[in-house]
Every structure is written in C-alpha cells, then in structure tokens.
Amino acid sequence: MTVGNIYFIAAIAVLGGGLFGFDISSMSAIIATQEYLCYFNQGGLNEQGTCVGPRSDVQGGITASMPGGSFVGALVSGFLSDIFGRKKAIMIGAVIWCIGCVIVSASQNIGMLVVGRFINGVCVGICSAQVPVYISELAPPSKRGRLVGAQQWAITWGIMIMFYISYGCSKIKNTSAFRIPWAVQAVPAIMLFVGMLFLPESPRWLARKNRWDDCERVLILVHGHGDPHSPFVAKELAEIKETCEFERHNADVTYWELLKPRMINRTHIGVFTQIWSQLTGMNVMMYYITYVFAMAGLTGDTLLVSSSIQYVINVLMTIPALLYVDRWGRRPTLLVGAALMATWLFTNAGVLAARGRPAPPGGVGGVKEASWEVSGPPSKAVIACSYLFVASFATTWGPVSWIYPPELYPLRVRGKAVALSTSANWIMNFALGYFVPPAFVNIQWRTYLIFGVFCVSMFIHVFFLFPETAGKTLEEVEGMFLDPDGIKNIGTPAWKTRVTTKQVSQLERGNVDAEKGAVVHRDDTNNSPERMDSAAEKEYRP
Template sequence: MKQYGNVYLIAAISIIGGGLFGFDISSMSAIIAGPGYRCYFNQGDKPCVGPTSSTQGGIVASMAAGSWLASLCSGFVSDSFGRKKAIMLGAIIWIIGCIIVSASQNIAMLIVGRIINGMCVGICSAQVPVYISELAPPTKRGRLVGAQQWAITWGIMIMFYISYGCSFMDGPAAFRVPWALQMIPAIILLFGMMFLPESPRWLASKDRWEECERVLVLVHGHGDPDSPWVAREFREIKEWLEIERQSKQISYLTLFTPRYINRTHIGLFTQIWSQLTGMNVMMYYITYVFTMAGLTGNTLLVSSSIQYVINVVMTVPALIWIDRVGRRPTLLVGSTLMATWLFANAGVLAKYGVRVPGGVNGIPEAQIRVTGAASKAVIACSYLFVASFAPTWGPVSWIYPPELFPNQLRGKAVAFTTSGNWAFNFALGYFVPPAFENITWRTYIIFGVFCVAMTIHVFFMFPETAGKPLEQVTHMFEDPNGIKHIGTPAWKTKNYYSTSARMEKGEGLEKQLPDDRDESPVRHEHVNAEKAV
C-alpha cells in the first residue's frame, strides 16, 4: 500500500485521535443542559431535572477513568505493535463505545459506553504525540504535536454545534444522534492511518533498519536517499539506540530510577498541571457558569459556544510560533494569565453574587446568580481564560512530555505521564459539580492557587526543549555514556530553533548542535573529573 510522507498530512490524519476527545467534551457540555437528556436520565423528585450532581460528575468522569487505564496500557501496545497500530486500535475502540453510548437505555449503560470511549482517548492521547514527535523534524515538532490540541478544539466546536442543532429534536434523539455521529471521525482515522508510515524510531528499536531508513527518506529526505539530513538523523538514532540498549530492561519502574526520575516528574506534572488550570470548569461545565450569569435557553448555548470558537482561533498562534518562542515562556505566560482571570471571576461572584436556594432555574450546580455588569464580567473572564489556555498549556502539555525521554522509553513514559492527565481529569470531572453546589465561587480560588503554583514550578524545574533533536534533548539530563549529572538550571536552558533550522537546510551539518551544558560549571567539573580518572 502506498504511503505518504508529508509531515503535515501525517499530523492532519493522526491528530483526529485528539479530535475524538474534543468531540466527547462538548457533546456532554451541550447535552447535559437539554430537556431530552435531563428527562430521559432524570433522578430527581421533579420531572426533567436530570441526574443528581454526584451522578452527573460520575458520568462525565467515567470517560477519564477509561482513559487513565488505557493510557497506561498503551505503552505496552505501542512498544509491542507500533505507534501506528496502537492509534488504529484506539479508533476501533471508539466506534464500539459510540454504538453503546448512542444506544444507552439507562445511566449504567451510558457510563459503560463512556468508559470504552475513554479507552480510545487514553490510547490516542498518549501515542499520537509520540508518533508525531518521532516523525517530525525539530523545527516543526512543536507545531505538529501541538496540532493535537488544535484538533481537540475543533472537535469541541464541531460537536457542540452538532449537539446544539440536535437539541431541537424531541425526546432521546436529541442526544442519541450526536453521540452516534461521533463515529465518523474515528472511521476516517482508522482508514487514514493505513496510508501513513510507521515511526522510524520504533522500527529502529525492532532492528528494522532498512524500513527505518526508508521512512526517514520518505519523510525528511522527500524521496532523496542521499539527503545529508537523513544520514545524520539515521546515524544519531543508531548511536543513541546502542547506548540505550546497554541499560537494563525497560519497564515502567525504569521511570523511577535516578537516571529518569527528574524527567518523569517534569512530564507527569506537565499533564497534571494542565488539568489543574481549571480548564475542565470551562469546557465540561460552562453551561453551569453561564446559567449563574443569567443566560437561559438558546442564548445560554450560543454564548457557551463562543468560547469554543475562541479555543480554536487562539490555538493557531501556538502552532505558528511555539517552536520559535519555546516551551518555557509559553507555559509561564499562560499560567500567569489564567490565574488572573480565575481570581477575577471568584471576586465578582463573591462580591455581587446572590445565593439561590435550589439553584438557578432548578439547576443545583448553579447556586449563585449575578446580573448586570457583574454578569458580563463573569462571561468576559471566562472567555479570556480560554483565550489564555488555548495558545499555552493546551498545546504544550502534549508537545513537552514526548520530548523529554529517549527512544526506547518514550512510549511507556508518555503513556504514564498522560495517565496523570486522565487521573486528574477523572477527579476534577467528579469534583466540579459538587464543588459548584457546595463551595460556589471558592471553586475558582482553588484553581487560581494551582495556576500560581505551576508558574513557580515551571520557572525552576522545566528546561527548554525547543529546537533540539530528540536525541539531543537527552544531553540535558545525562551524558552519552549514561552517567547522571546535574546539568544547566532550567531557567538557563536555551531554544536552538534557528540553529536547527539552518541544519535542516543542509547548512553546518558537520557541526554539533549547541549543548546547554557547555556553559554550565557543573558540566566542566564533570568533564574534568572524567579526564582525571
């Protein structure tokens, strides 16, 4: 079967796996406020009030539970059968889950279907970034991996408008039709992946060197077997793979050895912090927030959808500039801005909000009502929050972890770090509805404090990885012979985008890419010690 090596085409097809997550997010946020859903899955004493807040939290969180388990298992699947086949397996699982969800007869069946859907999302969210990272050139890696977040935002927006259109249907069709339509992108993903190459680094790990070289020629050499960039890339993969194989057998426990524990902690917290930004509040439960702001009916749904458009549009700057700007500045600016909007929302709701026993419009999660200028302020801060998350933590949380780990460990490492995302996604999905019901505006304070904490953490602990080949990133954490060292402090690491860009064009290929450690006193002491020995 003919394979295509254009990196943009590869990314465009594979990131549909991320789009499936987006489809799920907005299908719930648009549907849970509709009468079709609330009447069919009613648990209250009154008709058509929907599930209880704790049950609704469990329904939303069930997908994340499946994602957590599958993301951990995806490392074994990906390492054994390949990145490409792991993603295709995820597409098949999604189709099965959609059939069950759309045919749900009760809450239990709905939860089972969402768990199965979550298994697909867990596999794809962990392995799509790995797959793209291992195929993309250094100067485009951030843009291409970050496109997964863009696909998520497109999935959110498209599915929201589909769900909004279906909300005018009578009865269960209002939620069955949009949930069934979620199968279409998974079918496209399944068949589209058949025309894409396997990861060259995975092929190398299985000693399939001829296939590895063919993929490099197809993707990076544009069909030219004599491309100097291909020769350099192939040589570096081979050299580092030989070094990695001198280590002990790779398992999840390897992530916690002294050699890798720092990278594991950074990758894991990248995913955890992305959840603790509070984006869950804005995505899953935005209809609750805007209900408190006094919006109802179609006005509520249309106003909620604006944030999804903002999410799509504001992710574009990250895709254009993320490799030039770097990972660290992007994360620091994003968390600072998000903290600002969260504290502002908390202040407005605390100062001008009026407690409504039983909830606004009978929705128990909307315990506070604000009107007038305060209502507009809540809506504005919500939009600004999304505009701050979209070009920063949204894409970088997928870009950063795959860059931290060596080839043989990357599949399992990213699976583990992504499982942290889903563990907290599950916890927050379950936590937010009761939090809105019981502590109301203080929910925003909690997430605001998290944003301040992550700003401090990133500044002191997260090194810059932009512009470096994947093998070169390892230099920041260890020597080629595997000896652990301290390295340059995170805030002194640099972005080598311009140097890599010249090398990809064939300029200066005889030179070694600059190393952050070269200017580090610790580095010189280590080298001198080696010479003394």
C-alpha cells in the same frame, strides 16, 4: 500507497485528539437539555416542573467515566505501542472508540452510559499518549513543536464541531437529541482508521524490531522525499542503528526505570506538566460551561450560543501558539499562561462573592449546579473573564502540555514516559470531572478560588523546576538534567535556561534544503555536503 508528506501525516494522526474534543462538548452541550435530564432523571421534578436529572455526584461520575477510561488506555498504550507499533496502536484506539460510541448512543440507563463512555476513554488514552510520540518520531526537528501541538488544535476543533452538532440536535424533542450526537462521534474515528492505513510506521519502532529495510524506506519517503541517496537519510539511519545497538546492551524499558535517579526529575516534570494542565480549571469551562453561564443569568438558546463562543475562541487562539511556540519557548509560554489564568479565576471569584447571591432552591433555571447567581454588569464580567480564561489557556498550556513531555526524554524511554505523563492528565481529568458538579452545589463561587491557587502554584513550580527545551538537541537536554558522567541529577537551574534559536534559524535560512531532504553547505571554504549534513543532523536529531 503510503503517504510521506509530514503535514498530511500529522493531519490524519491528530484526529485522535479530535476524538477527545468530540467527547467533551457532546457532554457539555447535552447535560442541560430537558431530553437528557428527563431520560436519566433521578430527582423527580423541581419547583418549575422540569426534570432534575442525575444527582450531582452521579453526573460527576458520568462525566468522569471517560477520563477514567483514558487513564487506563494511556497506561496500556505504552505496551501496545512497543508491541504492535505506534501506527497500529492508534488504529486499535479508533476501533475501540467506535465500540464505545455504539454503546453510548444506545444507552438505556446510566450504567450503560458510563460503560460506553469508559470504553471511549480507553481510546482517547491510547491516542492522546501515542499520537505525540508517533508525530515526534517522524517530524523534522524544526517543525516538531508545531506538528505535535496540532493535537491540541484538533481537540479544539472537535470540541467546537461537536458542540454545534449537539446544539442542532437539542431541538429534537425526543431521545434522538442526545443519541444522534453520540453516534456521530464515530465518524472521525472511522476517518482516523482509514487514514492511518496510508501512513508509514515510525522508523524508530521499525528499527527496534530489526526491520531495517522498512525503516530505510520510511526515512527515504518522509525525509528524503523519495531520494535514496539523500545524505540526511544516510546519517539518520546510521544514528538510529547506533541507538538500537546501545539498546541491545541494555534491559528492556519498564515503567520502573522512569523512577530511577537518572530519570526521576524528568519524569516528575513530564507528569506535572499534564497534571497542571488539568488543574488550570479548563475542565470547568469545557465540561460545565453551561453551569457557569447559567449562574450569570443566561438561559435557553442564549445559554448554549454564548457557551459555544468559548469553543470558537479556543480554536482561534491556539493558532498563534502553533505558529510561534518554537520561538517563544515552552517555559515563558507556561509562565505567562499560569499568571493570566490565575488573574481571570480570582476576578471571577471576586465578582461572584461580592456581587452574587445564593440561587433559589433547585438552582438557576432548574440547573441545581447553578447554585449561585449574579446579574447585571457583574454577570457580563463573569462571561468576559471566562472567555479571557479560555483564550489564555488556548495560547499557552493547551498546546505546550502536549509538546513538552516528548521533548524531555531520550528515544529509548519515550513511549512509556509519555504514556505515564498522559495517564497523569487523565487521572486528574477523572477527579475534576467528578469533583466540579458537587463543588458548584456545595462551595459555589469558592470553586474558582481553588483553581486560582492551583495556577499560582504551577507558576512557582514552572519557574523553579521546568527547563527550556525549545531548539535544544537531545544531548543538551541530557546536560540540563545530568552531570557529564550521567550519574547525578545536578543539571542546569531551570530559570537559567533559554530558547536555542541561532542554529535553527540558520537551518531555515538555507543551510538545509528541507524539501529535498539534502543538506547544502554554503561556506565557500568547505563545500562538502556530507560534512555539513553530519554536523547539522547530529545537532538536530529529534
């Protein structure tokens, strides 16, 4: 049995994003526990008689091994997706994740832990690159932003759920404190694999493989809701055939094509969307929030519970973006997010610089990365700004960084283009995962200044070079980057682009009966459904 409900399809597919969330908090909740620090101890005991744990650079390497694997997985995913299909590529990722979980949970030393996390990362790279492509090629245009953005929501749920699992297991006074959470990570991957068995393949991938009967069946199931005579399906199938005919007269897509004059501007925007999403400093909050709150004087259960509040905020504040991002637009959302995050980062840097002081040798509470401390009302300000930072990211850059790149590219290059932009996300994630622990030790509160400057830089970059894509057709997006002959990268200045909402709102008021997949023309002067369908679906092709 194959399920055609687009919300169910998205709910299963975005479990791939949830795997990344599980990995983030399985590390952040564990790295400050004595069980973890003693088992992977490299520095003996500190003055308080507790284990020091891995060296700062080694801990950075342990954390960074997962995004390192994700970088490789994201690049490989373009080839896997083109050869085996979007659906099977995601299923391959789920199998790889389970293998990584076995190795991680059975780790006997740091080397084994790094290898297991790298393998987990390969899965995350595959799924994070291809889940947005899979959903965008199945979703109707009016719901595409919401459904693709659900990947970020799944990430936030994975972070929160896994943190509380890890927190509960931290009460166990042996190595099960970290082995159980790392083993439990396999559960959502098993759910993803089994769930994908009941989902359809991307109709566009099927068409590229000349499996036209299968392609039509998927369109009838998902967009025609079982009606083989749906005008919507007929028109969509005709346009897919036209696209495939064009591709047959062109060379196969390679990564090199994304660097050619026709695509280089869009490639740079998609890549930097993912780079900037990492340079916001969100990794500081996700991976190493326990270090930040230790600097603010929190210890023990209070430290872990206070850290977990940010994960709840992350889940809740992603909801407004999913509901309204198609109205707000991508561009204003990114600009507002960059400005707000810069504000909170600079505020934290100022409070720590003015009111803080160097921590005792060995760090606050024996956590050497907490090399700076602040107390009293200033510590509450640091905690509050940290929460506000997470809320700002969750409503803006979090979901939009996944929604925006697939909208920049035509169908022919979308798989590899999104894989390339996602790989940029993971290579920056790798660099930051390695950089932050030594940064807290060596430059202390100045770490916040670095990320604050990044947020100002991304605001300027987005303002001048990131155009608005919300509500626009493929032809309109092409026109923003190329001249009418498709030769020069002249395009429309980014700051002059706006959200296109008029036609979308008309569709949703009743011109298109989305539930039946058929288009209903309501103009008494011309009551031809086929005519309306032709115009509407040409206008709103994903």
